[in-house]
Amino acid sequence: TGKRRSIRRWMLTIIVGVLQGLIAYFCNMLSRKLSTTKWTYVYAALQDEVKGEAWSGKAYFLFLLYQTFYVSIASFMVYLEPVSAGSGIPEVKCFLNGIALPRIVRIKTLFCKVLGVTFSVAAGLPVGKEGPMVHSGAVVASAISQGKTQVCGVDTSFTKIDAFRNDKEKRDFVACGAAAGVCSAFSAPIGGVLFALEEGASYWSTKLTWRVFFCSMMTLLTLYSVKNLDTWWGQASTEKLFSFGEFASLSDGEVNFSIWELFLFSVIGCLGGLIGACFNATNEHITIWRMKHVNHSKLRRVSEVMAVSFLVTTVSFLMPTIWGRCTELPVDVEDWSDQEKELVDALVPFKCQAGKEYNEVASLIFTDADDAIKQLFHFREAGEDDASTFSSAALFLFFMPYISLATLVYGIAVPSGLFVPSLLSGAAFGRLCGHLLHKLDHTQGTFADSGSYALMGAAAVLGGMARMTISLTVILLEATGDMQYVLPLMLTLMCARFTGNVFNEGLYDIHIHLKRIPFLEQDAPEICEHHEIVANQVMSSDVKCIRPVERVGVIHDLLSSYGHSNFPIIDEHGTLYGTASRNMLCTLLKHRAFSKSSDNNMNPLGPRRVSPLLTFSEIESVYPRYPTIADCRLAPEDRSCFVDLRPYANTAAYTINETASCQRTYRLFRTMGLRFLSVCNHENKIVGVITRKDLLPEALLESLIRVRRPGRELG
């Protein structure tokens, strides 16, 4: 059966990959369709206004109408399922870290998230659909692996896949799904694998790596196949759902930068780190305010969305109007590549003469964010002189409001990703830097190639915001599609991360901490390096223990009074016998798996075992919705019965000696993915327990203070 189970596991992984690919394709197509519809009407209205065929303000009114309509649908989805707001990456990180947040991996969440993000992106808010795609992949994987859903309150076990109904399998599947999500968002299969490993794997397992790899490969294959349905037998198109476009070499066999420009790239990295840190700090403050004043009421959340959407719409319309200038379209485009010609076609006239002129600011705002990114990356500087396609002033006029709005928007009650806004504002920033440098010395035609600088700027701001490690590098490399940028990208991302970390942490971590989730980082906090802290000082010594054969009443009282997820079992000498999980105890009580009251005079700790009344598979069959203590109705006479925990106890639970260093404790806890660790003394007597919360940096700091000032505590 091990083999059969393994085959089933791989089959399910294929399904996860394919399904996530289809979802991403659907979401992408729909949001493009929606936004194209919007732009078509708005462009037409704008031209009508110019020609005087429509009343002035019609375009703005139409624009506002569409934006508000789309945003309200997105907002309604979050109204239906509040956890579908935001990017979802913090939630997936937490899930992979071993913290099951409620309702995160439900089908309903998936539905609301995907539809919501489709509309919020189509509404032209400064949001991306990349984070939500990762979340979507995670839900798909969880749903497929569990084969169980509670949509509409009905528990439909529509498949018989119960071999995978446990935390470990589910987490492995979610890792696969997250990778598929990254892959579908960025066409970055390897970046996806690394994302899943970096966030999820406390332990690098070759088998899991291959499965994650396979899953994201399936997603990519699906995307390719769907995109190339018409040309299955011809050459496949390179077009991806999301791509940075093709970076052209300025000259054959040479890269678009000089060695010494790497120094400039690292400066851009540092600046990007600074921008990211500001972004994070501002968003943190806004989020704190929002948690206090908005988030407690659904109505307020919806009103906030509407207000913010109105603001975004107005600013978006105002910026090109303020700019006002019309720039002529480049004309000598014969030797331009297809991609560049397409970019010229995508320029937006706004109130200029269509087909001859364009509005620089509108070309960045009145278009989809991915197209705007491509414009910034690839638009050739036209003409012989210094005339730029996007002048420095236009870039600045776009960059400042856009990044401010992005800061404001992340956290409102719509599904919203952060990658694309960061990339877009970063690209504008980078191209701006390139322009300024190019002005310093325009004798050399290739110096400060604005496309390369835009790419570095995008990487820098994204890196400064997210602070992810190697997975982000690979994602960006794969999206760029060109290995010549590997060194500059590595350098830029590293500088951005180091600069940003001086001020605060990554935005996802900030949000995790604001939600007070006990998230454990991979590395032990620095405070652990103070060698004076040992397990003994970290643990909480207030241990609730039970005996191997215990009275029902005691267990019931314990479960009702304390929320602990595990209870140590100790024998008559106080020696650790094993541990019992809350879920198991509740199930035993609910199923009345205890001895009849007639056994009341038996020796409770004697060698005779009350035979197991429930099997493990019976206990686990209801995973993950075990009974709670409220489900257990006990008659008063039951309270004196005995439960024999010996067949159920985990007698080989990990323990740690009270003299173990804090670092060693942290490493055992984090690496083994524990939620509960018993601390024993030299004689294996339990002296305390350590839970996730005891290992958070703040808790450790408290322990350290307690150690250093023992007098204070007594006083």
Place this chain on the structure above:
Amino acid sequence: TGKRRSIRRWMLTIIVGVLQGLIAYFCNMLSRKLSTTKWTYVYAALQDEVKGEAWSGKAYFLFLLYQTFYVSIASFMVYLEPVSAGSGIPEVKCFLNGIALPRIVRIKTLFCKVLGVTFSVAAGLPVGKEGPMVHSGAVVASAISQGKTQVCGVDTSFTKIDAFRNDKEKRDFVACGAAAGVCSAFSAPIGGVLFALEEGASYWSTKLTWRVFFCSMMTLLTLYSVKNLDTWWGQASTEKLFSFGEFASLSDGEVNFSIWELFLFSVIGCLGGLIGACFNATNEHITIWRMKHVNHSKLRRVSEVMAVSFLVTTVSFLMPTIWGRCTELPVDVEDWSDQEKELVDALVPFKCQAGKEYNEVASLIFTDADDAIKQLFHFREAGEDDASTFSSAALFLFFMPYISLATLVYGIAVPSGLFVPSLLSGAAFGRLCGHLLHKLDHTQGTFADSGSYALMGAAAVLGGMARMTISLTVILLEATGDMQYVLPLMLTLMCARFTGNVFNEGLYDIHIHLKRIPFLEQDAPEICEHHEIVANQVMSSDVKCIRPVERVGVIHDLLSSYGHSNFPIIDEHGTLYGTASRNMLCTLLKHRAFSKSSDNNMNPLGPRRVSPLLTFSEIESVYPRYPTIADCRLAPEDRSCFVDLRPYANTAAYTINETASCQRTYRLFRTMGLRFLSVCNHENKIVGVITRKDLLPEALLESLIRVRRPGRELG
């Protein structure tokens, strides 16, 4: 000081990266120079023969002379330092796995390896310098971090970097060095990071990841800088030390394959897996034979090298001679890219008319392996008809002998890598497949693009041989430099790995096992899934314990009689007190850190501690060359003295309960990087110990048999 130490750590990491970059550059340049010299003379002699200006056979004689000369230098290097033979990747894997093989990270090994591989590559043996570069990086990192060398038997602590003299720091540095090595070999910085993580990190630490990342970035930066010394201010050259060249798109915006060809690629992957499995099996048998009959004598090893070299030389010369046919050089090359024109120039005339014709087989053999790979990847199929640059017969005539010789050569006493031979033979195989497919249907110009098929073949054979996971994919992607191949490469490598694994394991693992090194894989062996095996059955119950305060004589006898690296310390009740390492005990004895014989009548287990007579830093100062028991000279009256181990014991060593499942035991052992694990019972009394050897699949199988047939053992 934590901060200062961290800065020093990063500084040393920079030095490692830069130094490895320089070494790789030097090695590459020198071997190119050497082989160019050889080819120049041989080509000239060949042309002279054709013109009748030289005696027939002069070219062969010259060729043999050069080959033998180079090979003998390579062989001499291995004579000087036997561990510098072979690829070095198995050794680095073992080191990162926690097994310190003797002399692997010495400066002398570095010198012999680098110089040796330079000559063995220049000699035209079917070997690459990629594996040795990884080894070189590891040695550089170890040397730089330890700042200590024993060249010529002198222990010159030339620096004061003793904060990094311990196993953990050294292993982290070696991981950085290995990444730098991969980066310098393939210009694949991210592949390098993944290689180090995959092989080394039992535990994914963000900090270490960044350091490894930084180190390989430094190597790449060094390589770029050195290569572009002349054009620092202009556009940097993309030319790398090792690259697959630039893959040109056959048409704009489309990839060079159809979706349905992915199926063909996976078939090639399976075939490559088969070829790799054959390669591994053959080499395994040859290696076993070699271990029995050759390796015990240095003279025999040198003779073998000479014989094999003679064989390679003769076959290399014979093949083009047998082929004999002269093909005309393509003439209409105006629209070809620079790269393609260079490839045309690189074709070898052999005995044909230079400048007009070339010998197809000689163009693959009589050139450097990297150039041959590029020919196979990029050479355009010339002309309108089916005439191919390399005809199928020529490819076959090259492929068969080359891969056979490669099987024979890996394992002889020269430094030799396996990547390039695998890639080259795989490329020939893949291009051959492409040819055959193209013949089936040549109506479609783009079907079965021979370059793409060559790339897939190369990936398939390499994957079938090495069976590495994600790191290999990334290395190949980075070397290819083109993201359009991400999906085909993933698919091919996955198929190759799965097919290969049906028959045997990767070649590096085979060699590790042949050397009987107790290497622990990341995943617990499958046998652990039999839940009936628990720690109790895996452990060896023959435990040698000592007391917290123990007589010198007892310790001395124990150390002399048993080779264990750790000894449990138990108190009077048999409860585990802690563990003592062999190194520590030897140091204590050598420094006579025991109570005077006048204390003979004290209560040995009383509460009064003999104050620590040696500090930890005194014990650790001699790392990694601790005294052995033979260094401890004891007078007979010393034997009754007491050593107080309590200040030195590791009281928080990891332990596991005897009822823990085999899987849990393996996971704890492997993930925490242990070498020794005490098994305790419920009362914390020691019942056995587990060492690395107990967890190898064979040992586990024995345990399982013992469990299942308890009768047999008694009988």
